[in-house]
Amino acid sequence: xxxxxxxxxxxxxxxxxxxxxxxxxxxxxxxxxxxxxxxxxxxxxxxxxxxxxxxxxxxxxxxxxxxxxxxxxxxxxxxxxxxxxxxxxxxxxxxxxxxxxxxxxxxxxxxxxxxxxxxxxxxxxxxxxxxxxxxxxxxxxxxxxxxxxxxxxxxxxxxxxxxxxxxxxxxxxxxxxxxxxxxxxxxxxxxxxxxxxxxxxxxxxxxxxxxxx
Numbered sequence: 001x002x003x004x005x006x007x008x009x010x011x012x013x014x015x016x017x018x019x020x021x022x023x024x025x026x027x028x029x030x031x032x033x034x035x036x037x038x039x040x041x042x043x044x045x046x047x048x049x050x051x052x053x054x055x056x057x058x059x060x061x062x063x064x065x066x067x068x069x070x071x072x073x074x075x076x077x078x079x080x081x082x083x084x085x086x087x088x089x090x091x092x093x094x095x096x097x098x099x100x101x102x103x104x105x106x107x108x109x110x111x112x113x114x115x116x117x118x119x120x121x122x123x124x125x126x127x128x129x130x131x132x133x134x135x136x137x138x139x140x141x142x143x144x145x146x147x148x149x150x151x152x153x154x155x156x157x158x159x160x161x162x163x164x165x166x167x168x169x170x171x172x173x174x175x176x177x178x179x180x181x182x183x184x185x186x187x188x189x190x191x192x193x194x195x196x197x198x199x200x201x202x203x204x205x206x207x208x209x210x211x212x213x
Contacts (some may be wrong), residue, residue, distance in 0.1 A: 005063070005150050006058070006063040007064055008064060008065045008167050009041040009042065012040050012041055012042040022042045023045070026046065026093035027042040027044065030042065030043050031089075031090075031091050032064065032071070032092045032093075033092065033093050041122070041207060048062050049087065052075075057075045057078065058103055058105070058130070059105055059143060061101075061138045062075075062092075064172070071136070072095040072096075073092040073094050074102075074138075074141075075090055076092060076102065078089045078090050078091070087202065098170070100135065102172060103133055103142075104130045104131070104132050105133050105143075106130050106144045107143050107163075107179065108146050108148075109180065112124065112149060112150075113188070114150040116180075117152060120154075121184055122184040123182075123184045124182060124183075125183045126180045127179060127180055128178070128180070129147050129161075132172035135168060136170075139168055141169075142165075142169060146164075147179065149180070156181070156182045157178060158180040159177065160173070160176050198213070
C-alpha cells in the first residue's frame with residue numbers, strides 16, 4: 001500500500017457559479033461517494049495536484065478531514081481542463097473498514113528491450129493504459145501491473161487474461177478485453193529464410209529456362 005496523506009476539506013454549495021468561485025480561490029470541487037450517499041466538498045487544489053501529477057492519485061488512500069471528522073477515500077474519477085490539463089473536479093469513493101476497495105491501476109509494459117517483434121519493426125499499440133481493480137482492502141492496492149511483452153510476436157493480441165494479479169486483487173471488468181497489440185512489420189527468421197529460398201529457386205528456374213531457349 002502506498003503512503004496515506006491527509007487533505008482538509010470544506011463542505012461546499014452546489015452550482016456552476018460556486019464551482020468557478022472555488023477554483024478562482026484555489027480550491028477544487030469534489031464529491032465523496034459512500035454507497036448511495038454523496039457529500040459535496042472543496043479541497044486545496046495544490047495539495048491534490050501533487051498527487052495527481054505524480055501519477056499516484058488513483059492508488060493512494062487519502063484521509064479527508066471534513067469539519068474535524070476523518071474519512072478514508074480514494075480517487076475514482078478526475079475531470080481535466082481541456083487546455084491547462086489541470087484537474088477541475090474529482091470524484092472520490094469512501095473506503096469503509098472491512099469493505100472491498102476499487103482502484104485504477106497503471107499498466108506497465110515490460111520486456112520491450114527484449115522483444116524480437118519490436119526489434120524487427122513491429123510496434124506496441126496500447127488500448128488500455130489503466131485498469132479498474134477490486135481489492136480485498138487498502139493493503140492490497142497494487143502500485144502498478146506489469147505485463148511482459150517480450151515473448152509476443154507481430155499480430156499477437158495482449159488481452160486481460162494475460163494480466164497476472166496478486167492475491168486478493170481482481171479485475172473489475174468482467175470478460176476478456178483487449179489491452180494492447182503488437183502491430184507492424186516483423187517477420188520471423190524462419191519466414192525470412194523461406195522467402196529468401198523461394199526467391200533463389202525462382203531465379204534458378206528462370207536461368208535454366210533462358211539457357212534452354
